[in-house]
Amino acid sequence: MYFDPESFNRDWDETFLLADIGILLEQFKRWQRELPRVHPFYAVKANALHPIISTLAALGCGYDSASKNEISLVLKCGVSPDDIIYAHPCKFASHITYARNNDVRMMTFDNEEELKKVKKLFPEARLVLRIETDDSEARTHFKGKFGASVSEGKKLIELAKFENMEIIGISFHVGSGCPSVNSFRKAIEDSKTLFDFARDVGFRFSLLDIGGGFPGTEEHETISPFEKVVIIIKNMTSRHRLKPTSVIRKALDEHFPAGSGVRIIAEPGRYLPGPAIELVTNIFAKTTTKDRVCYGVGESVYNSLTPVLMEGFHFHPQLLEVSPAVYGDEHPFILP
Ligand SMILES: Cc1ncc(COP(=O)(O)O)c(C=O)c1O
Numbered sequence: 001m002y003f004d005p006e007s008f009n010r011d012w013d014e015t016f017l018l019a020d021i022g023i024l025l026e027q028f029k030r031w032q033r034e035l036p037r038v039h040p041f042y043a044v045k046a047n048a049l050h051p052i053i054s055t056l057a058a059l060g061c062g063y064d065s066a067s068k069n070e071i072s073l074v075l076k077c078g079v080s081p082d083d084i085i086y087a088h089p090c091k092f093a094s095h096i097t098y099a100r101n102n103d104v105r106m107m108t109f110d111n112e113e114e115l116k117k118v119k120k121l122f123p124e125a126r127l128v129l130r131i132e133t134d135d136s137e138a139r140t141h142f143k144g145k146f147g148a149s150v151s152e153g154k155k156l157i158e159l160a161k162f163e164n165m166e167i168i169g170i171s172f173h174v175g176s177g178c179p180s181v182n183s184f185r186k187a188i189e190d191s192k193t194l195f196d197f198a199r200d201v202g203f204r205f206s207l208l209d210i211g212g213g214f215p216g217t218e219e220h221e222t223i224s225p226f227e228k229v230v231i232i233i234k235n236m237t238s239r240h241r242l243k244p245t246s247v248i249r250k251a252l253d254e255h256f257p258a259g260s261g262v263r264i265i266a267e268p269g270r271y272l273p274g275p276a277i278e279l280v281t282n283i284f285a286k287t288t289t290k291d292r293v294c295y296g297v298g299e300s301v302y303n304s305l306t307p308v309l310m311e312g313f314h315f316h317p318q319l320l321e322v323s324p325a326v327y328g329d330e331h332p333f334i335l336p
Contacts, residue, residue, distance in 0.1 A: 015281040015299045017047075021055055023276035028059050031268065037252060041085055043212050043269030044070040052273050053077045064212075064267035068095040071104055081105070085209065087171065087267055089130045089146050090114055096121040108171050108209075110148045112159060119163055127160065127167045128209055129153055131194065133187040138175020138213060139311040147172060150190050157198050169207030169262070170194050176270065177215050177311065181247040184210065188248070192255035195262075208256055208264045210248070214271035279304055280320070286332055295333070 031040055041062035044053065048070065053063075054077045062083040065071040074084055086099050086107035091114070099107060100122040107122075109115055110130040118125050132147030148156055153170075160167045170191040174183040188210065195205045256262045285296030299305050307313035322331040 018278045039265045043267045046269030047273040068098045128171045130171045135175025137180040139177030169205045171209035173211035174213040185251045188251040210266045212267045212269045
């Protein structure tokens with residue numbers, strides 16, 4: 001167990017995170033077992049604790065950084081700029097310049113304005129075109145905000161050729177906490193359509209980025225949804241008399257076979273540290289109304305409990321210690 005000394009207070013008054021690096025390692029190994037052809041670029045936004053970033057760096061992970069700050073954090077951990085993708089389709093001008101000054105060349109875009117902005121500020125950038133996906137089953141949706149449709153993508157590829165900008169491949173994100181493998185399958189098919197179109201326009205795409213969306217352990221399930229996805233896929237594939245292998249692997253092997261010269265990466269965020277991290281906070285108040293008991297806790301939905309507000313997430317708290325000075329032997333807390 002790792003205690004972040006910055007946020008650890010001996011009075012137990014403050015909230016802090018406990019990270020079990022062993023679980024992080026297991027998640028990484030599980031990834032390699034299930035998706036051996038896909039190189040993970042950890043999405044730093046999921047958790048930017050130094051031990052998480054540096055452990056993943058030691059394991060050979062790449063990084064998805066979405067801002068100047070996230071790029072700088074990762075660079076400070078000694079990560080090579082070639083192992084970073086600046087994966088935000090709409091970027092601050094100053095952050096693009098920062099990326100240029102630090103040789104972070106890979107970056108996503110999904111619209112004409114961004115293409116022209118990057119051309120002005122970083123003409124040697126290696127662009128990755130982000131396309132939209134069906135993210136209707138995910139916990140957090142990006143459709144309508146990020147990602148070009150296939151027909152918009154074709155226009156952007158032509159425009160990039162005209163503007164003499166380099167596009168190296170396609171990226172997508174099926175939405176955070178995505179239980180549907182069909183979204184991955186369709187997005188991989190759409191990517192292949194654009195790879196073929198780009199070849200006809202004169203590009204040689206070499207990168208496919210299948211984004212994030214892989215769930216971590218949640219709601220105290222005994223097997224992680226990541227494995228469930230694989231189990232569901234196995235059931236589904238056997239029903240269809242196909243090999244018992246994952247839809248993602250199958251779609252990749254079909255459209256981007258090993259030996260095709262296409263490097264496949266992904267941007268897993270919550271999948272990697274999610275099951276490895278516990279939030280430790282204190283209960284400082286209790287109120288009882290007609291129909292429920294409410295506890296006041298030392299963490300907010302505007303901080304690490306944001307998923308409660310944004311995604312209707314349910315946490316399952318566990319009581320660790322009760323202050324004898326305040327409550328004696330009989331305390332008033334009954335947690336579900
Ligand atoms: C571009 C991008 N990549 C990766 C991620 C990580 O997603 P997840 O935590 O669902 O794997 C996100 C999350 O918002 C994202 O926006």
